[in-house]
Amino acid sequence: MLTEKFEQLRALFQEMEQALIAYSGGVDSTLVAKIAYDALGDRALAVTAVSPSLLPEELEDAKIQAATIGIGHKIVQTHEMENPNYTSNPVNRCYFCKSELHDTLKPLALQLGYPYVVDGVNADDLHDYRPGIQAAKERGARSPLAEVGVTKVEVRQLSQQLGLPWWDKPAQPCxxxxxxxxxxxxxxxxxxxxxxxxxxxxxxxxxxxxxxxxxxxxxxxxxxxxxxxxxxxxxxxxxxxxxxxxxxxxxxxxxxxxxxxxxxxxxxxxxxxxx
Known part of the structure; x- marks a missing residue:
C-alpha cells in the first residue's frame, strides 16, 4: 500500500512537470521536496519563508536537508507580523499566516515559471482544525501527500525507506x-x-x-x-x-x-x- 502511494506521488510530480515546494524543513515538506526532486530534478525548487515565528535552528536544518537532497533552495521573507489579523491571535490565526505565505509564493512561482505551488499537508492534517489549509487552497496550492492519502505515520515510514536521516524529527510548528x-x-x-x-x-x-x-x-x-x-x-x-x-x-x-x-x-x- 505504501509503495503504491509512493508511486502515485512520483507520478503526480511527473504530471506537474515543474513545482515549487513550500518548504519549512519539517518532515512532511522535506519528504515532498525529496520526491519532487527525484521526479523532476532541477524543475523542482524548495522555498523557505523566514519570519520571527521560525526558529533560526529550523532554517539551518532546512538548508542542510535541502543540500542533502540536492534540490534548489530559495529563502524569502514573509511579513505576517505586520498584519493585526495575525498578531491579535484569533482562532483562525493560521489562515492569515498561510495567506501571507502563499501570497508570497504564488507570484514568485509564476515569475520563475513554476505552474504549481505544493505544500506538505498530509492526510491527517485534514482531520484537525487547520484554517491555514483553506488559505492555501484559495490560492491554488496543492497538497500531494493529502491527495494521495499519506498519513503522518506513513510520512515517517517513507522518509525512513528513502534513507532520509531526519525521518523521526519531532514536529515543529511555528x-x-x-x-x-x-x-x-x-x-x-x-x-x-x-x-x-x-x-x-x-x-x-x-x-x-x-x-x-x-x-x-x-x-x-x-x-x-x-x-x-x-x-x-x-x-x-x-x-x-x-x-x-x-x-x-x-x-x-x-x-x-x-x-x-x-x-x-x-x-x-x-x-x-x-x-
Whole structure:
C-alpha cells in the first residue's frame, strides 16, 4: 500500500512537470521536496519563508536537508507580523499566516515559471482544525501527500525507506502556536519562547513545547519523560534561564506534551468548520 502511494506521488510530480515546494524543513515538506526532486530534478525548487515565528535552528536544518537532497533552495521573507489579523491571535490565526505565505509564493512561482505551488499537508492534517489549509487552497496550492492519502505515520515510514536521516524529527510548528488564542503575539514573545525551547533541547530534551501565557512559561514534555526531567534536571538552572529570557513564572505541565493542545479550548462549532 505504501509503495503504491509512493508511486502515485512520483507520478503526480511527473504530471506537474515543474513545482515549487513550500518548504519549512519539517518532515512532511522535506519528504515532498525529496520526491519532487527525484521526479523532476532541477524543475523542482524548495522555498523557505523566514519570519520571527521560525526558529533560526529550523532554517539551518532546512538548508542542510535541502543540500542533502540536492534540490534548489530559495529563502524569502514573509511579513505576517505586520498584519493585526495575525498578531491579535484569533482562532483562525493560521489562515492569515498561510495567506501571507502563499501570497508570497504564488507570484514568485509564476515569475520563475513554476505552474504549481505544493505544500506538505498530509492526510491527517485534514482531520484537525487547520484554517491555514483553506488559505492555501484559495490560492491554488496543492497538497500531494493529502491527495494521495499519506498519513503522518506513513510520512515517517517513507522518509525512513528513502534513507532520509531526519525521518523521526519531532514536529515543529511555528512559534505562534505556543500562545493561547487571544493573546497578542509580538516579536519579543516569539524570541522568548524560541530561546527557551532551544535551551531545553541543548539539555537533551527534544520532543517538547514551551507554552507561553502572559509572564508564565509552561513546559510540556512527553508524559513518560516527566519523572526523569524532575529527578535529573537542575530545575533552578532552568528557572533562572527562563527568567533571563523574560519569563517570571516557570511551570511543568503534568499531563505532558500533546500536539494541538491549545485547540482544546475551541468549541465544537469552531472545530466543525469545513475547510
Amino acid at each position: 512559534l505562534s502556536s505556543r500562545f493561547p488564542y487571544g493573546e497578542e503575539i509580538t516579536v519579543a514573545k516569539l524570541q522568548r519562547v524560541g530561546r527557551a525551547e532551544i535551551f531545553l533541547r541543548k539539555l537533551g530534551w527534544q520532543n517538547l513545547r514551551v507554552r507561553s501565557e502572559g509572564d508564565t512559561a509552561r513546559i510540556e514534555l512527553a508524559s513518560e519523560q516527566i519523572k526523569e526531567f524532575v529527578l535529573t534536571t537542575d530545575l533552578q538552572k532552568i528557572v533562572s534561564a527562563f527568567q533571563d529570557f523574560g519569563f517570571i513564572y516557570v511551570t511543568l505541565d503534568l499531563e505532558g506534551y500533546r500536539s494541538g493542545k491549545l485547540n482544546q479550548v475551541l468549541n465544537r462549532e469552531v472545530l466543525s468548520v469545513k475547510l
